[in-house]
Amino acid sequence: MKTLILFLWPMLFMAQTQFEKGTTAFNNQNYNRAISYFSDVLEEEPLDKMARDYLGQSYAKLDNWKKSAEVSKTLVEDYPEDAEYNFRYGGALGLVAKNANPFKAMSLLDDVKFHLKKAIQLDPKHIESRWALLQIYLEIPGILGGSEDTSREYASQLKSISPVDGALANGFIERDLENFDKAESFYKEAIELGQSETTYRELAELYKRSNQTIKRFEALEKAATKLNSLELASDYAELAITLNKNKGKALVILEALNLDESNSKDKRKLNQLKSKLK
Numbered sequence: 001m002k003t004l005i006l007f008l009w010p011m012l013f014m015a016q017t018q019f020e021k022g023t024t025a026f027n028n029q030n031y032n033r034a035i036s037y038f039s040d041v042l043e044e045e046p047l048d049k050m051a052r053d054y055l056g057q058s059y060a061k062l063d064n065w066k067k068s069a070e071v072s073k074t075l076v077e078d079y080p081e082d083a084e085y086n087f088r089y090g091g092a093l094g095l096v097a098k099n100a101n102p103f104k105a106m107s108l109l110d111d112v113k114f115h116l117k118k119a120i121q122l123d124p125k126h127i128e129s130r131w132a133l134l135q136i137y138l139e140i141p142g143i144l145g146g147s148e149d150t151s152r153e154y155a156s157q158l159k160s161i162s163p164v165d166g167a168l169a170n171g172f173i174e175r176d177l178e179n180f181d182k183a184e185s186f187y188k189e190a191i192e193l194g195q196s197e198t199t200y201r202e203l204a205e206l207y208k209r210s211n212q213t214i215k216r217f218e219a220l221e222k223a224a225t226k227l228n229s230l231e232l233a234s235d236y237a238e239l240a241i242t243l244n245k246n247k248g249k250a251l252v253i254l255e256a257l258n259l260d261e262s263n264s265k266d267k268r269k270l271n272q273l274k275s276k277l278k
Helices: 002-027 031-044 049-061 065-078 083-098 102-122 127-139 148-161 163-176 180-194 197-209 213-227 230-243 247-256 264-277
Strands: none
Touching: 002 031, 002 049, 031 049, 049 065, 049 083, 065 083, 083 102, 083 127, 102 127, 127 148, 127 163, 148 163, 163 180, 163 197, 180 197, 197 213, 197 230, 213 230, 213 247, 230 247, 230 264, 247 264
């Protein structure tokens, strides 16, 4: 027994080291490297729960939905009562279906709906699963089971759990249906409730789709200034560069940001944007 323990110890230590390297790479958004490390862990410990968890998420971050679904499926099989794993599998499978040919998509839809609905059964307040189902029922044709009414029902459920998500969900539906005035009203409601980057970005996306460039600039300017957001200021700057408009205003917005001096990544991005605007 002592000999066996001595034999296994180096392999266990190596797997642990690779796992730690993988989590570091994941947290640093280096997802390809994370995939390599977690794959190494699973070669030694094929059933390691957290290695599979991170591996599936890493594939999802790279929009490799097929691989993400494959990994998430193994987790659902081993942990069928885990709401998050059901959501991840159903969500990844749904995006595989979205990018597949119609016949392949049809063959996957039942599994997609099953696992997303199971996630809600296991966690009655699961927001992401409701969002996924809302989009599925809104986007697929009625002949394949799509339903605007069902989408609106999920929006209503979201509102009861999170008023901000409810407003965003209703805005999403109206925007998709090109009811732009109604969508604008819902997105402004979401902003009042949430004051987040997401709420402002969705309003800006509405103005993009409805070809309201002035309002799009105004929404991004207000958001970047109010939230001190480099991401939204970047959206404003990139739009100014693309349209060759409001470059001076973009520089003013960037200059007004109060960023963490220790964040070299943000500082580098800020300086790159400034140089592109000059």
